[in-house]
Amino acid sequence: MIHGNQRSEGLPPGAGIALFLDIDGTLLEHQPHPDAVKVDDDLRALLSQAASALDGALAFVTGRTVAMVDRVFSPLSLPAAGLYGLEHRLTPDGPIEAADEPADMAAVADALEKEFHTAEGVYFERKGPVLAIHTRAAPAVFPAVRAAAQAALSSLSEGYRIVAGNAGLEFLPIEALKSAAIARFMEVEPFAGRVPVFIGDDVADESGFEYVNDEGGISIRVRPAGPTAASVTLPDVAAVHRWIEREVLAGVPDGDMGTASARRS
Numbered sequence: 001m002i003h004g005n006q007r008s009e010g011l012p013p014g015a016g017i018a019l020f021l022d023i024d025g026t027l028l029e030h031q032p033h034p035d036a037v038k039v040d041d042d043l044r045a046l047l048s049q050a051a052s053a054l055d056g057a058l059a060f061v062t063g064r065t066v067a068m069v070d071r072v073f074s075p076l077s078l079p080a081a082g083l084y085g086l087e088h089r090l091t092p093d094g095p096i097e098a099a100d101e102p103a104d105m106a107a108v109a110d111a112l113e114k115e116f117h118t119a120e121g122v123y124f125e126r127k128g129p130v131l132a133i134h135t136r137a138a139p140a141v142f143p144a145v146r147a148a149a150q151a152a153l154s155s156l157s158e159g160y161r162i163v164a165g166n167a168g169l170e171f172l173p174i175e176a177l178k179s180a181a182i183a184r185f186m187e188v189e190p191f192a193g194r195v196p197v198f199i200g201d202d203v204a205d206e207s208g209f210e211y212v213n214d215e216g217g218i219s220i221r222v223r224p225a226g227p228t229a230a231s232v233t234l235p236d237v238a239a240v241h242r243w244i245e246r247e248v249l250a251g252v253p254d255g256d257m258g259t260a261s262a263r264r265s
């Protein structure tokens with residue numbers, strides 16, 4: 001396995017790296033509502049150039065659906081794993097392997113939407129087999145949402161879990177894991193045989209960090225709020241953009257992580 005820092009030993013910029021990017025909180029600053037995020041032309045150009053520099057070995061790995069990713073980044077289209085790996089589009093313009101909303105998930109979503117329909121600022125994002133309940137714009141309601149979600153979990157098939165963040169929660173099938181999403185890409189060209197690098201920002205990204213660590217890759221977490229398996233941390237979204245610019249486009253040696261605020265041994 002090649003290690004990313006072999007770039008300092010004479011490989012051309014970006015050589016040998018497969019880059020996996022979380023979106024919200026990593027490439028884009030959080031907004032009160034999921035639909036409020038905006039991608040500017042500079043970011044589109046950065047990602048497009050990075051994808052070219054990596055011979056196409058760059059993919060989004062996100063909790064959003066691939067269709068939503070396409071809307072947000074349009075006209076840029078890149079390989080993407082959506083819904084924490086339940087959806088994949090392995091090439092920039094290939095078919096999306098999408099997933100439907102199971103009946104028990106629909107019933108839980110209907111019931112919780114009814115329960116919280118008067119709670120201002122609470123937003124239900126129904127994504128097929130994954131349900132996100134956002135409380136970023138209504139933090140005071142989060143404890144009640146979490147309690148209701150926990151109570152509702154028993155009416156779902158045993159394969160579901162709840163992942164709670166600081167601005168909401170998601171119902172996820174247990175097989176929805178960023179580690180699995182990245183591993184799927186690593187089986188196919190142009191990702192196969194490269195060193196995986198994953199940049200994320202949240203607790204749901206930790207399985208991805210563990211996967212790339214196990215594969216001898218580089219794991220990078222933005223603004224960690226607690227313990228993390230990531231080997232590198234970055235302070236904010238702007239630092240992620242600078243990291244891509246320096247490490248992928250300019251090929252600054254891995255030993256000088258540029259904007260990395262801390263590097264763990």
Ligand SMILES: O=P(O)(O)OC[C@H]1O[C@H](O[C@H]2O[C@H](CO)[C@@H](O)[C@H](O)[C@H]2O)[C@H](O)[C@@H](O)[C@@H]1O
Nearest residue numbers: 022023024030031032033034062063064136167
């Ligand atoms: O894996 P990611 O790419 O980080 O996606 C995780 C979730 O991101 C979105 O929600 C989050 O970002 C919103 C916009 O900033 C914010 O309003 C919300 O509070 C965050 O949870 C997206 O809407 C979800 O579907 C993703 O699962």
Ligand SMILES: [Mg+2]
Nearest residue numbers: 022024025201
């Ligand atoms: Mg994120």
